[in-house]
């Protein structure tokens with residue numbers, strides 16, 4: 001049951017990717033109610049223009065506020081890079097947490113001074129990523145890899161398909177052979193490729209994800225971190241095919257979420 005003291009955190013992404021952040025939030029922040037919204041009618045975001053991404057982010061943010069959310073998490077690097085400022089400007093009093101590639105931890109941990117960033121095409125060419133690298137890794141060699149079609153493979157739950165393996169072998173392994181020792185997961189969808197990436201990297205580099213850090217921050221700003229109230233519930237909504245969200249949880253290793261779902265996934269209008 002929703003009470004005034006129990007915040008509701010709305011988490012959204014283009015599709016399944018942000019479930020990696022939702023999983024971390026469910027573990028880190030048990031007292032908050034969580035609403036996960038997938039913009040499946042418009043997935044993927046990574047090949048859209050900045051203006052198209054901004055329009056979707058503003059629509060999703062408003063729809064989650066209409067659902068009663070008191071904190072928003074933009075669980076998408078692409079949406080954060082292109083639109084978090086516009087979302088904050090539209091809702092100046094709402095706590096809003098975004099997701100940015102873990103350039104800072106990668107720069108701190110690299111021994112070789114070489115970092116690879118796996119990202120969507122939109123994030124790869126964004127000014128925000130360039131600024132992040134300039135701020136946190138100015139003296140490192142940072143290889144930015146636009147990973148065309150990877151989010152779509154994850155949407156299809158092809159987490160270890162021949163196509164994905166071929167892409168990793170083509171785009172990433174040569175850089176690992178050249179000395180890259182930190183691989184930044186710059187798209188929330190790619191967290192679900194971690195087992196396949198680790199299998200192919202064979203311990204020669206470390207994967208850097210930020211889901212845990214984002215979850216801790218969101219819990220803090222929502223006010224839920226200090227609550228000792230009963231466990232919050234979790235709702236899943238999507239702009240198309242909501243049933244796919246629930247069906248995907250086992251394949252994504254998120255069975256623990258199923259037990260906390262308050263009802264079946266619902267359609268959400270976000271125009």
Ligand code: DGL
Pocket residue numbers: 013014015017018043044045046047075076077078079120123151186187188189
């Ligand atoms: N999961 C998203 C990200 O973190 C977007 C993937 C997509 O829709 O292209 O960038």
